[in-house]
Amino acid sequence: EAQVTQNPRYLITVTGKKLTVTCSQNMNHEYMSWYRQDPGLGLRQIYYSMNVEVTDKGDVPEGYKVSRKEKRNFPLILESPSPNQTSLYFCASSRGLAGGPKDTQYFGPGTRLTVL
Amino acid sequence: GESVGLHLPTLSVQEGDNSIINCAYSNSASDYFIWYKQESGKGPQFIIDIRSNMDKRQGQRVTVLLNKTVKHLSLQIAATQPGDSAVYFCAEIVNFGNEKLTFGTGTRLTIIP
Numbered sequence: 001e002a003q004v005t006q007n008p009r010y011l012i013t014v015t016g017k018k019l020t021v022t023c024s025q026n027m028n029h030e031y032m033s034w035y036r037q038d039p040g041l042g043l044r045q046i047y048y049s050m051n052v053e054v055t056d057k058g059d060v061p062e063g064y065k066v067s068r069k070e071k072r073n074f075p076l077i078l079e080s081p082s083p084n085q086t087s088l089y090f091c092a093s094s095r096g097l098a099g100g101p102k103d104t105q106y107f108g109p110g111t112r113l114t115v116l
Numbered sequence: 117g118e119s120v121g122l123h124l125p126t127l128s129v130q131e132g133d134n135s136i137i138n139c140a141y142s143n144s145a146s147d148y149f150i151w152y153k154q155e156s157g158k159g160p161q162f163i164i165d166i167r168s169n170m171d172k173r174q175g176q177r178v179t180v181l182l183n184k185t186v187k188h189l190s191l192q193i194a195a196t197q198p199g200d201s202a203v204y205f206c207a208e209i210v211n212f213g214n215e216k217l218t219f220g221t222g223t224r225l226t227i228i229p
Binding site for chain 1: 150157158159160161162165205207217218219220221222
């Protein structure tokens with residue numbers, strides 16, 4: 001089954017404790033992206049990657065890191081989480097034939113993160 | 117600044133009726149638009165898209181209309197069903213070289229049985 005998976009689905013942590021949210025897709029997609037979703041603000045892009053070893057900042061990259069060492073995985077790293085990073089996080093991927101997201105983006109199920 | 121927004125945050129429609137969800141955008145450079153549906157506890161799901169060289173596109177029970185003159189996008193859902201209850205997002209892509217997907221804040225559609 002074609003899908004985007006994220007782990008963990010739920011995470012409660014404390015300020016300053018490094019964490020990683022994994023994202024994996026099995027569709028051989030080139031384009032991958034991370035979003036956060038907050039009430040009243042909709043989905044905002046954190047980082048995106050057009051291909052392996054190519055990453056770029058989205059709208060709200062501060063406090064986050066990503067890596068794209070292989071096509072299927074795109075982990076989101078919070079080196080020192082803070083309470084304002086409490087949010088619902090979604091990973092997405094698409095074929096990216098045009099070099100960007102001009103293609104159906106498939107979303108993962110989401111990771112609900114709480115930073116105390 | 118550039119923004120993608122929605123006219124109404126909530127919309128209630130009687131089952132079987134048609135619904136229209138609206139979206140305004142402000143960047144005339146936007147050249148691709150997408151509607152997503154998000155059910156409770158799930159990630160956004162692609163519904164339909166439209167490119168800026170079109171003004172209408174139809175799918176199964178859904179139609180997207182694009183009015184570039186007034187920078188307005190709408191999603192029409194025909195013969196609504198209980199399963200249509202969800203939050204609907206419009207999103208735009210502005211082609212500045214590195215294309216960026218920008219989402220609106222969403223409209224919650226509730227289908228009344």
